Amino acid sequence: MKYFEEYRIGDRTETGAHRFEADEIKSFARRFDPQRFHVDEEEAARTHFGKLCASGWHTAFLWMRAQVEYRRRESDRRRARGEGVAKVGPSPGFRDLKWIKPVYVGDTITFATEIVETRVSNSKPEWGIIRMYNTGTNQDGDLVMSFVSTAFIERRPSR
Amino acid sequence: MPKLYFEDFKPGLFGEFGPRLITREEIVAFAAEFDPQPMHLDEDAARETLLHGLAASGWHTCGVMMRMLCDGFLLDSSSMGANAVDEVRWMKPVRPGDTLTLRFTVLETRASRSRPDIGFVTVLIEMINQTGTAVMTLKNALMFGTRTGAKS
Secondary structure: OOOHHHOOOOOEEEEEEEEOOHHHHHHHHHHHOOOHHHHOHHHHHOOOOOOOEOOHHHHHHHHHHHHHHHHHHHHHHHHHOOOOOOOEOOOOEEEEEEEOOOOEOOOEEEEEEEEEEEEEOOOOOOEEEEEEEEEEEOOOOOEEEEEEEEEEEEOOOOO | OOOEOHHHOOOEEEEEEEEEEOOHHHHHHHHHHHOOOHHHOOHHHHHOOOOOOOOOOHHHHHHHHHHHHHHHOHHHEOEOOOOEEEEEEEOOOOOOOOEEEEEEEEEEEEEOOOOOOEEEEEEEEEEEOOOOOEEEEEEEEEEEEOHHHHHO
């Protein structure tokens, strides 16, 4: 991870992509969100979704996985260049999560994150806070998911 | 036939569901799959972080919440899902061995202006641990089919 001071408002990064298949849609839903439109093709066809679609939580959790994997790649690149790696603190939460379009079998969702605000933490001066606008976009370029989250990022240590 | 329709939700405490034990194995398995940060995977690494010890991913708590909601009553309802979550706050760490109870409070209900077969129920969901502390809160509007819409 970059240090807090290196984040620029407007920086946008694509972190990964995932193609949703029927079996994984159903097995995720059976574990976390077994509503009928997420577990059965025939049941889903009878609902407003029209077809089997992924739980919105499935899309959100995969956004997080892509985020963590991206951070790991960035940290590895920095270490290879001899640069320091910032710690990331636990997130206090998120807001304005929207599931804008359903995610159907065969959809490929590309995940991204964009920096919208940076500020120093008042309570923890070794940390800064970044606010991010996070998205999932399908293969047709349609936004399927967006949300805003905050993260604590370590500030560059003083020498 | 679904048991609960939009008309059955009234402002106030709707119910509490659980308790549900959260194990170390489950915390690590979820994190390995969806949120592989060291603070959710390894006790020693987690001790060096602001969590001061292994804790569940906040997303894991969301998944547990959703499953408890489904098991509690959502599958026996005219639920049409939700297309938004207004806010989730992760307030306290969820540790291995914690048990979580889901408290479901209806804040307001609103019939759809355009579609007589749908209503929106705005809710506050709290995940509360065994000490009575809320570890997570979630606010959003759920969509339910109306009883009157189902009959027509």
